[in-house]
Amino acid sequence: MTQDLKNPKIASTLFLITIIATMAGIFITIYFLFTDAALAYRIAAAVLVGIIGIISFIRHSVFYQSDQARMGWQQDHPEFQFEVGYANLAFGISALLAAVLNWGSLACGMMLLTYGIYLLCAFFLHVYHLRTRIEGKARARKSVLNTGFFVFFLFSFAFLALTNTQAIIV
Numbered sequence: 001m002t003q004d005l006k007n008p009k010i011a012s013t014l015f016l017i018t019i020i021a022t023m024a025g026i027f028i029t030i031y032f033l034f035t036d037a038a039l040a041y042r043i044a045a046a047v048l049v050g051i052i053g054i055i056s057f058i059r060h061s062v063f064y065q066s067d068q069a070r071m072g073w074q075q076d077h078p079e080f081q082f083e084v085g086y087a088n089l090a091f092g093i094s095a096l097l098a099a100v101l102n103w104g105s106l107a108c109g110m111m112l113l114t115y116g117i118y119l120l121c122a123f124f125l126h127v128y129h130l131r132t133r134i135e136g137k138a139r140a141r142k143s144v145l146n147t148g149f150f151v152f153f154l155f156s157f158a159f160l161a162l163t164n165t166q167a168i169i170v
Contacts (some may be wrong), residue, residue: 005065005066006066006068007069008066009066011066011067011071014063015059015070018052018055018059019146021052022150024047025043025048025052026048026153028040028043028047029041029043029047037160038105038164041108041109041161042098042099042108043099044112044157045095045096045099045108046095048153048154048157049092049111049115050093050096050099051092051096052088053092053115054088054092054096056092057085058085060088061082061084061085061086061089064085065078072136091111091118095111095115108161109159112161113154113155113158113162116151116155119151119154120151123147126143127144129143
């Protein structure tokens with residue numbers, strides 16, 4: 001059983017589901033931007049932060065050994081991965097609550113912005129690895145492109161949601 005948990009295919013499948021959910025979330029959000037912007041921001045928060053955050057938690061924390069194998073990392077102390085997973089879970093649950101309970105464009109926009117900032121830090125880490133690693137350049141390049149693409153859309157939808165709010169800040 002332990003050997004099964006170290007199989008990188010589990011984490012790779014979860015990562016593929018993340019990519020598919022991301023593409024679907026971006027497409028559906030853009031579609032609804034033209035007809036119901038408030039619903040579009042709720043969809044963006046629910047899918048791009050909520051669902052993605054929860055899947056990322058599962059990949060990083062539940063199947064951490066598989067994720068280590070997928071990334072080529074072997075650690076005796078996976079606490080860092082748990083911590084990253086818990087952060088993703090916190091973002092994910094908060095975004096789902098904001099979207100499902102219809103807390104408005106401000107709350108959804110803030111969830112998109114906060115998750116975008118969080119992943120922007122990961123983007124910079126991927127850029128650093130791309131520039132400093134001798135081996136694994138192709139994987140690092142894919143990480144830079146994937147994360148950069150995702151962060152761009154998180155910030156774009158956050159900007160639109162936050163500039164569309166009717167909230168009065170005192």
